[in-house]
Amino acid sequence: MSTPAPKLSPALDAMVEKGLFDRLPVTFSTFFFEQIQEWALLFPAEKNYYERLFGFLDRSDPAAVERLFTGVRAAERKLGVTDQNWPKRTFTLQQVDFLNRSPNYPEWRKAIADVFAQLDPILDAEVSRHGRSRLVVVLSPQELPVGPDRLWARIANHGKRVSVDPPPDDADYLPLLLTGKPSAARAQALTDILAAHSGSPPYAAWFVETGDRLVSLPSHLGVVRLSYQRLANYRARLMKEVQHVVDSGQIRGPRELGSRLKQLKIGVDESELVKDPVLAEFARATLLSGNGTLLINNTFVEWATIQAIRRARPVLTVISYGIRNKVKPFSSLLIYADQDTTTPIPTQGDMLGSYVDLEIFHQYIWQEFGKYPEYRGNTAFLFVAQGTDEMLAIGPPDFPLLNAAAPLRLENVFGTLKEWLAL
Amino acid sequence: MPFGLTKRAFLRLAGLSIAPKVLPSWLTQQMLRAETVGKRSGSRVIIVTFGGGVRYSETFSPDGLRNIPRLTAMRPEGYFFKSCSNQGVLSHFNSTASILTGNWQRVDDFGFQPPSGPTLFEYYRKAVKAGAMDAWIIATNKSFANMGASGDRAWGSPYGANVALPKQLLIDAVKEVVRKRQGDGVANRENVLHQLEGILSEGYEGVGWTIFKGGHDLDQHVRDTLTHALIDYINGPDTPASGDELTFFIAREVMREFAPRLMLVNFWDMDVAHWGSYSLYLQAVTRTDRLTGMLWDEVQTNPHYKDNTTVLILPELGRDGDMNAANGFLNHRSGDASCRNMWMLAMGHGISPGETERPVHHIDVAATAAELLGVKADGLAGQPAREIL
Numbered sequence: 001m002s003t004p005a006p007k008l009s010p011a012l013d014a015m016v017e018k019g020l021f022d023r024l025p026v027t028f029s030t031f032f033f034e035q036i037q038e039w040a041l042l043f044p045a046e047k048n049y050y051e052r053l054f055g056f057l058d059r060s061d062p063a064a065v066e067r068l069f070t071g072v073r074a075a076e077r078k079l080g081v082t083d084q085n086w087p088k089r090t091f092t093l094q095q096v097d098f099l100n101r102s103p104n105y106p107e108w109r110k111a112i113a114d115v116f117a118q119l120d121p122i123l124d125a126e127v128s129r130h131g132r133s134r135l136v137v138v139l140s141p142q143e144l145p146v147g148p149d150r151l152w153a154r155i156a157n158h159g160k161r162v163s164v165d166p167p168p169d170d171a172d173y174l175p176l177l178l179t180g181k182p183s184a185a186r187a188q189a190l191t192d193i194l195a196a197h198s199g200s201p202p203y204a205a206w207f208v209e210t211g212d213r214l215v216s217l218p219s220h221l222g223v224v225r226l227s228y229q230r231l232a233n234y235r236a237r238l239m240k241e242v243q244h245v246v247d248s249g250q251i252r253g254p255r256e257l258g259s260r261l262k263q264l265k266i267g268v269d270e271s272e273l274v275k276d277p278v279l280a281e282f283a284r285a286t287l288l289s290g291n292g293t294l295l296i297n298n299t300f301v302e303w304a305t306i307q308a309i310r311r312a313r314p315v316l317t318v319i320s321y322g323i324r325n326k327v328k329p330f331s332s333l334l335i336y337a338d339q340d341t342t343t344p345i346p347t348q349g350d351m352l353g354s355y356v357d358l359e360i361f362h363q364y365i366w367q368e369f370g371k372y373p374e375y376r377g378n379t380a381f382l383f384v385a386q387g388t389d390e391m392l393a394i395g396p397p398d399f400p401l402l403n404a405a406a407p408l409r410l411e412n413v414f415g416t417l418k419e420w421l422a423l
Numbered sequence: 424m425p426f427g428l429t430k431r432a433f434l435r436l437a438g439l440s441i442a443p444k445v446l447p448s449w450l451t452q453q454m455l456r457a458e459t460v461g462k463r464s465g466s467r468v469i470i471v472t473f474g475g476g477v478r479y480s481e482t483f484s485p486d487g488l489r490n491i492p493r494l495t496a497m498r499p500e501g502y503f504f505k506s507c508s509n510q511g512v513l514s515h516f517n518s519t520a521s522i523l524t525g526n527w528q529r530v531d532d533f534g535f536q537p538p539s540g541p542t543l544f545e546y547y548r549k550a551v552k553a554g555a556m557d558a559w560i561i562a563t564n565k566s567f568a569n570m571g572a573s574g575d576r577a578w579g580s581p582y583g584a585n586v587a588l589p590k591q592l593l594i595d596a597v598k599e600v601v602r603k604r605q606g607d608g609v610a611n612r613e614n615v616l617h618q619l620e621g622i623l624s625e626g627y628e629g630v631g632w633t634i635f636k637g638g639h640d641l642d643q644h645v646r647d648t649l650t651h652a653l654i655d656y657i658n659g660p661d662t663p664a665s666g667d668e669l670t671f672f673i674a675r676e677v678m679r680e681f682a683p684r685l686m687l688v689n690f691w692d693m694d695v696a697h698w699g700s701y702s703l704y705l706q707a708v709t710r711t712d713r714l715t716g717m718l719w720d721e722v723q724t725n726p727h728y729k730d731n732t733t734v735l736i737l738p739e740l741g742r743d744g745d746m747n748a749a750n751g752f753l754n755h756r757s758g759d760a761s762c763r764n765m766w767m768l769a770m771g772h773g774i775s776p777g778e779t780e781r782p783v784h785h786i787d788v789a790a791t792a793a794e795l796l797g798v799k800a801d802g803l804a805g806q807p808a809r810e811i812l
Contacts, residue, residue, distance in 0.1 A: 103527065
């Protein structure tokens with residue numbers, strides 16, 4: 001007779017049982033209580049965070065904890081929080097609406113921010129003590145209508161433009177950069193090497209891309225491979241369902257739509273991600289809770305990356321953007337319709353628009369990594385425009401590419417990145 | 424000749440050209456009465472919102488000016504409020520309802536409830552006994568169907584504004600063309616136009632509009648007016664893919680045919696930012712700038728509006744800032760300064776050019792408009808902007 005999987009970790013379960021969550025302000029505790037309910041679908045980094053957060057509150061002096069939450073309790077009184085409008089261990093859309101519509105909402109938000117301003121340095125210090133080198137590689141599509149001198153303009157002053165020596169055969173550009181060998185060698189990519197490395201945590205290496213440039217590389221099973229293109233069947237089904245729900249007029253807004261679609265999980269024939277429940281849920285949530293992720297390839301890549309950073313804290317992240325399609329006259333108003341079938345007007349890529357879109361996404365991605373202690377002071381970024389002779393390197397002073405002088409061969413860049421990750 | 428006028432459209436246009444001559448006398452009298460009541464007789468107010476939300480950084484910041492060439496050119500002629508903030512709920516419906524009611528609104532975010540107190544339209548129509556054609560909302564956002572009047576029993580729809588939602592009309596038409604799969608489908612503008620006309624002829628309610636009908640003649644006049652706008656839109660020089668373009672054409676036609684003294688025009692295309700395309704968002708900002716400029720041109724050339732109209736232009740809300748928020752321009756939920764702090768540009772008759780750092784708020788718009796219209800409106804939390812009165 002098999003034992004059902006525990007709902008929470010033993011440590012958190014014990015904290016819940018002894019009433020820790022009930023002692024904390026209800027607007028704080030219920031949010032987290034809700035977050036940990038689907039424990040089995042959380043990434044290890046998330047589980048670790050929740051255990052550290054509530055472990056710290058549990059072992060702290062109760063009086064100090066009470067002082068920490070003084071502002072939140074005051075804000076809750078002003079909000080008019082009661083057992084009726086905010087039952088214990090309940091955090092639903094009703095509570096979200098309750099907060100959003102209250103004139104005291106900004107005050108509550110500030111009080112919550114003040115709590116984390118005190119908690120974060122303590123929790124972050126624990127993470128920083130166990131820090132390691134990390135790497136982010138961001139690839140721009142070859143079709144962008146500008147040279148590298150006009151790329152990464154929003155962040156270039158944080159790093160150094162590095163000259164590289166492109167290979168004669170452009171098809172070897174990415175393989176040389178990511179595997180150190182030409183395409184024909186079918187060599188292991190950095191992501192494979194990391195995933196196979198002893199002591200490497202699960203979900204440490206990620207490919208996130210619009211097409212299949214990266215997922216078609218030979219890859220270790222431990223590498224997370226997320227491709228907008230390879231999720232096409234799942235996306236098509238989701239869009240159809242969204243359209244149906246919207247047309248039927250049975251929903252009152254995006255939030256209800258979200259909860260309605262929460263059950264639309266990836267089918268077995270829709271993606272290999274279905275084999276991993278954590279990743280399958282990650283893909284579902286990314287496509288259904290992210291703005292425009294169903295509709296625009298680069299938005300999917302950006303939002304999936306943001307979510308991966310927040311939730312999984314990858315050691316190595318390789319991000320590859322593409323060209324988004326032009327918006328078509330009239331049919332584009334039917335946002336959840338398949339644009340290839342609703343109009344005879346041929347689909348065209350929007351090169352200039354994609355360039356503008358990516359410039360701001362580069363900034364957002366770079367900033368997002370910097371928000372978390374796992375990445376501060378030890379993360380190297382390499383922004384790459386395939387086929388060109390220049391890259392942008394950002395990183396700590398000891399990142400070797402920041403001191404590169406002569407144009408580098410891509411296999412040497414690979415070697416430097418491998419060394420940076422201590423692989 | 425796919426983009427040319429059909430015979431039917433031509434006849435309709437010809438009919439419209441003589442429509443003012445055959446307006447029923449009761450409507451003419453109604454319009455005249457509206458002209459002569461109130462402390463500031465003849466004053467008109469048009470509120471133009473950059474709906475969907477736009478940040479200072481893409482508009483009146485030094486880097487943003489390139490996106491709004493028309494407003495930049497208009498600013499020296501108007502009065503510019505450098506700080507106009509939205510301190511309410513940062514959803515579209517609540518933001519615009521706050522502008523129109525003069526009180527911070529906390530109703531359903533998606534428009535399933537009407538504003539919780541009388542709107543400017545109700546104050547105005549009740550005070551001056553204005554007719555139904557004297558107050559209009561032309562909005563791109565479908566959820567604004569309930570924006571025209573509050574649920575207050577003493578006020579409400581008898582004094583509310585007509586609400587036209589052009590984009591919804593367009594979406595329904597396109598959906599039908601796609602469903603029928605006729606010929607070139609949506610690639611042929613005529614197909615879309617025929618469908619648009621068909622929906623209009625079946626009634627407005629199906630697309631969520633509220634048009635107060637005053638009898639068959641008036642209803643026909645409204646339909647003809649809207650159809651005229653559709654023809655202009657479909658046959659315009661630009662690819663008619665934007666809901667805001669149609670909003671503009673319908674607003675302009677309503678101005679020409681009914682000359683309402685109070686009107687809200689809510690543009691919306693820039694909410695495409697939620698899709699995560701910064702370039703599409705910037706294009707929409709520039710389009711709204713252009714359409715707002717064209718509305719201002721209409722005010723200056725239309726004899727009903729020239730020299731007696733104040734146009735108040737402001738963003739409905741901002742969007743999250745790049746630095747600290749969840750995902751920057753994509754959202755408007757952080758409540759940071761980029762979400763709340765915006766601007767307002769007042770243009771028009773009697774306004775001395777200038778600008779002020781003095782902070783004003785969204786809820787001050789209704790109070791200001793009420794003063795401009797010479798209407799007493801009690802119970803507004805907002806204060807009139809004295810700088811333009």
